[in-house]
Amino acid sequence: MLPTVTIHRINGETANLLEIDAKGAVERFPHEWSFKPFTADQRRQAELAVMQADTAAASSAPGEHKGPVSLKNDHLLTNHVDKANAA
Numbered sequence: 001m002l003p004t005v006t007i008h009r010i011n012g013e014t015a016n017l018l019e020i021d022a023k024g025a026v027e028r029f030p031h032e033w034s035f036k037p038f039t040a041d042q043r044r045q046a047e048l049a050v051m052q053a054d055t056a057a058a059s060s061a062p063g064e065h066k067g068p069v070s071l072k073n074d075h076l077l078t079n080h081v082d083k084a085n086a087a
Contacts, residue, residue, distance in 0.1 A: 010046045
């Protein structure tokens with residue numbers, strides 16, 4: 001059986017992934033995933049960045065706004081992680 005590793009997401013979620021997949025996620029998305037839990041300060045900074053992105057998107061020209069950017073609305077990645085954990 002291949003080794004699995006728990007990684008931590010900036011919003012507090014965790015995922016148990018194959019070691020190679022976990023390393024890839026942490027390497028490609030270091031501001032979102034980590035091998036150790038993010039600090040409260042890091043989480044607050046991430047939420048602030050999301051709110052600033054929401055504000056910038058809301059003030060964009062009509063038709064350019066694709067909807068809110070939110071760590072809590074990231075259903076595509078969450079669904080992917082849920083499926084990976086269920087496997």
